[in-house]
Amino acid sequence: MILGICGSPRKKTTHHVLSLALKMLEKRGVETTLFSAHDSKIEFCRHCDFCRKSKRCVHEDDMAELYELLEASKGVILATPVHNGGVSAHLKAMMERTRALLFRNPKALAGKPGMGIAVGGDRNGGQDLTLLEINAFFIMNRMIPVSGGNFGANLGAAFWSRDTLEGVRSDEEGIRSLEMTVNRFAEWVERAGKLRESF
Ligand SMILES: Cc1cc2nc3c(=O)[nH]c(=O)nc-3n(C[C@H](O)[C@H](O)[C@H](O)COP(=O)(O)O)c2cc1C
Numbered sequence: 001m002i003l004g005i006c007g008s009p010r011k012k013t014t015h016h017v018l019s020l021a022l023k024m025l026e027k028r029g030v031e032t033t034l035f036s037a038h039d040s041k042i043e044f045c046r047h048c049d050f051c052r053k054s055k056r057c058v059h060e061d062d063m064a065e066l067y068e069l070l071e072a073s074k075g076v077i078l079a080t081p082v083h084n085g086g087v088s089a090h091l092k093a094m095m096e097r098t099r100a101l102l103f104r105n106p107k108a109l110a111g112k113p114g115m116g117i118a119v120g121g122d123r124n125g126g127q128d129l130t131l132l133e134i135n136a137f138f139i140m141n142r143m144i145p146v147s148g149g150n151f152g153a154n155l156g157a158a159f160w161s162r163d164t165l166e167g168v169r170s171d172e173e174g175i176r177s178l179e180m181t182v183n184r185f186a187e188w189v190e191r192a193g194k195l196r197e198s199f
Pocket residue numbers: 008009010011012013014015080081082083084085086119120121122123124125126161162163164
């Protein structure tokens with residue numbers, strides 16, 4: 001199962017393009033699940049270190065479901081609106097809360113491919129910075145960061161929404177970057193099973 005995480009507090013442009021990505025994967029016969037910040041309750045990490053000792057998080061919220069999905073997944077798509085040139089606070093909270101999962105199972109994400117989707121209201125609003133932040137998370141957690149490559153999807157899928165659903169739907173370059181990234185990501189999901197056995 002491929003897990004797509006939507007970091008927007010609302011069901012709008014990022015949710016739309018993440019759903020497109022998951023549909024592209026489903027057409028290839030890949031099972032997918034979408035987890036969204038907008039209908040979840042996720043507390044901030046308090047750095048209380050409860051998880052270091054107890055191997056579980058002190059908070060009892062929707063991260064419990066996300067921990068199970070992350071562990072069961074064969075690959076992860078992190079999709080976020082660009083907020084002040086980076087990932088949304090909602091996605092950042094989820095990223096930080098994986099600390100508890102990784103204390104319990106340090107290999108929970110190891111060897112799994114990851115791809116990023118960044119949706120900005122401006123054409124040059126920090127999509128690349130946001131994708132770098134996502135790719136750094138993948139690297140730090142022993143994942144395989146996947147982009148669609150040069151000539152269109154250098155760091156992942158990047159959209160210019162003009163702050164509207166119509167805007168993101170008509171962003172042809174964004175859709176092209178999504179297709180390129182999903183294609184490479186699907187290839188890596190196939191390859192990565194064998195690689196994970198060696199971790
Ligand atoms: C708090 C906040 C900060 C934002 N910062 C940026 C930004 O730095 N660059 C940008 O291009 N758009 C920025 N935007 C606009 C959103 O990225 C854009 O509207 C996006 O399409 C929203 O995604 P959503 O519809 O999934 O929520 C910001 C929006 C909000 C609410």
